Amino acid sequence: MPLSKQITDRTLATPHGEQAYHIVEKLHDAGFDTWWVGGCVRDMLLGLIPEDIDIATDALPEQVQKIFPKTNMTSAALGSVRVTLKGHTFEVTTFREDDAASDGRHPESVVFGKRESDAKRRDITINALYWNPISRELYDPFDGEADLKERLIRFIGDPAVRIKHDALRLMRVVRFRARFAGQYHPETYQALRKLAGLLEGLSGTRKLEEIEKILLGPDPARAFEDLWELGILLHVIPELHACKGIPQPADYHHEGDVWEHTMAVTRAFREDDSLDVRLAALFHDIGKTQTFSLKERIRFDHHATVSADLAEKILGRLQIEKKRREKIAWIIKHHMMMGSFFEMPEERKAHWYFHPWFPDLLAVFYLDIAGTTPADFSLYEKILADYNRFLDSHPRPPKPLLTGDEVMEILGLPPGEEVGKILQGLHDAQIQKKITTKAEARAFLQQSR
Secondary structure: OOOOHHHHHHHHOOHHHHHHHHHHHHHHHOOOOEEEEOHHHHHHHOOOOOOOOEEEEOOOHHHHHHHOOOEEOOOHHHOEEEEEEOOEEEEEEEOEEOOOOOOEOOOOOOEEOOHHHHHHOOOEHHHOOEEEOOOOEEEOOOOHHHHHHHOEEOEOOOHHHHHHHEOOHHHHHHHHHHHOOOEEOHHHHHHHHHOHHHHHHOOHHHHHHHHHHHHOOOOHHHHHHHHHHOOOHHHOOHHHHOOOOOOOOOOOOOOOOHHHHHHHHHHOOOOOOOHHHHHHHHHOOOOHHHHEEEOOOEEEOOHHHHHHHHHHHHHHHOOOOHHHHHHHHHHHHOOOOHHHHHHOOHHHHHHHHOOOOHHHHHHHHHHHHHOOOOOOOHHHHHHHHHHHHHHHHOOOOOOOOOOHHHHHHHHOOOOOHHHHHHHHHHHHHHHOOOOOOHHHHHHHHHHHO
């Protein structure tokens, strides 16, 4: 069944679609088999105009470059180049086939092939869709369009072979199921359960990429529930997996245990919540597994600090850069201090309200409440009002008087946490107007040693 003419015409009428058409046209005129592929075709089948259009061809990267001068060849060895045409950039990838030598961790070994072999190497049927904007032909060798109508998530060919070729597909398929409110083909579901342990061999960076895509998706809770049920989460974030079955005080958490609360928090994500906020929210109560105690009621003493420490370890395994890791851990460590702000003098509030990460801490305050039943936002709203009042009545502090590099040079220190603590002390002193010049900042450093 051909794509809707109305949808394709609307796509081709966009500047992005027009230039994507011209790329196919020029490669076609040069004798190369060239198609739009994957997500853009899937979007059009769903009646959407795609934001991104990927292009697949039997032209080699060097042959593409000869036709399009503005070509980024950085990933040419992997068969992929970026072509820019009239301000629009497209991924143009040479048809590939599976490399039998792949060990599931390095699927990037490349063997070039034809369109048929390129389709066979893709993960699920709804991603093996090709559209020729010139002939208006849909190439759908695995009934992806029919699966899309059923919202069916189905591996191409033998699911075990597809997973073993790239174990990250275990997470990727779960993400697609959540994205499209889909359902698994029985063989796909069983393979996901059976082969979950293959994720152990993947790098943290690749796992993080999928986790972040899940957190930015339309239903992260659905994806994480699947990751837990399929046994995948145990091999990715065992500390989060352990949160299911950890009870909470019934008077304050009608939503259920720590896992249920965390999932409710992810359902409360707002469009402008950053990835760091979402990661902090995901891990904010992860320390409750280690701090559970039963006293006059269920308690989790010091769980915020324990959660921050655990989150730092998890984020380290996921190979997040140090500055983001510190930020997320800082947010988690302080997510229980909402009631403290009204006891502080104005100069102490400045330390918090001027802190560059405080807006993200506020966002996690909001999400923590939104994921709790009953949700009481009264304290959050008081803090928000006080925060806005403070910013209105207090000008922000000027640019820091000394940089981290200058602090290291003056004190002969290597990079590390101590430099950060010294910078924070300088920041506080500057806010309180104890120092106002570079010379005073230098003297302050010497006196504090």
